[in-house]
Amino acid sequence: MLNMNFNPFPVLETERLLLRNVEHSDVQEVFEIRSNPDTMQYIPRPLAKTLDDAIGVINMMRGFTERNERINWAITEKGTDKLIGIIGYPNFKPEGHRGEIGYVMHHAYRRKGFLFEALLASLDYGFNVMNLHSIEAIIRPENTASIAVVEKAGFVREAYFKDYFFFNDEYLDQIIYSLIKPAI
Numbered sequence: 001m002l003n004m005n006f007n008p009f010p011v012l013e014t015e016r017l018l019l020r021n022v023e024h025s026d027v028q029e030v031f032e033i034r035s036n037p038d039t040m041q042y043i044p045r046p047l048a049k050t051l052d053d054a055i056g057v058i059n060m061m062r063g064f065t066e067r068n069e070r071i072n073w074a075i076t077e078k079g080t081d082k083l084i085g086i087i088g089y090p091n092f093k094p095e096g097h098r099g100e101i102g103y104v105m106h107h108a109y110r111r112k113g114f115l116f117e118a119l120l121a122s123l124d125y126g127f128n129v130m131n132l133h134s135i136e137a138i139i140r141p142e143n144t145a146s147i148a149v150v151e152k153a154g155f156v157r158e159a160y161f162k163d164y165f166f167f168n169d170e171y172l173d174q175i176i177y178s179l180i181k182p183a184i
């Protein structure tokens with residue numbers, strides 16, 4: 001049975017990280033991530049232009065979580081509480097017990113293995129707490145960093161969809177990677 005209950009919020013702990021809910025006090029860090037054209041180049045969401053835009057993003061994420069529809073974790077280093085990235089499930093396909101995973105790291109905190117550590121914790125939550133059967137990542141073909149991350153986690157390339165997503169006046173190709181729940 002799929003378990004989609006995110007209240008109380010499930011805080012996750014790894015060796016170096018604490019994954020907690022995204023708070024209004026994270027507005028500056030969320031703004032730095034969502035307003036950075038380089039960070040956002042493969043994520044089909046509008047660029048934040050003001051702190052208000054970032055508050056809107058935080059409100060949206062928190063609302064989805066409160067309604068048990070989606071979940072996002074703020075990635076923080078233990079002992080600092082500063083948001084350095086966001087990971088979560090922006091979409092579920094309950095009929096197939098499938099979730100979509102999405103993530104972004106602040107540009108100053110990349111290539112330290114933090115995202116990978118957070119990914120393993122959220123995959124564990126998806127498979128073993130939510131009872132998902134499979135988890136997918138939808139990635140632009142040009143996004144070599146993201147492709148390397150999911151391949152390192154054991155995801156396999158399932159499909160290449162041409163002109164799958166319309167954003168900023170163009171149709172974008174997307175690759176679907178997936179991981180089926182490992183048999184114990």
Ligand SMILES: CC(C)(COP(=O)(O)OP(=O)(O)OC[C@H]1O[C@@H](n2cnc3c(N)ncnc32)[C@H](O)[C@@H]1OP(=O)(O)O)[C@@H](O)C(=O)NCCC(=O)NCCS
Pocket residue numbers: 038039040042043103104105106109110111112113114115116117138139140143144145146148149152
């Ligand atoms: C994709 C992204 C989240 C990776 O974050 P990160 O913190 O650098 O990832 P990690 O340090 O945990 O890297 C884990 C592994 O992924 C691979 N990897 C990550 N970035 C890579 C890069 N730029 N090139 C090649 N491999 C890369 C490596 O195998 C790495 O392990 P290693 O450092 O031991 O070699 C980050 O580049 C990012 O935020 N990009 C912009 C947002 C985005 O595109 N999100 C995904 C949308 S689908």
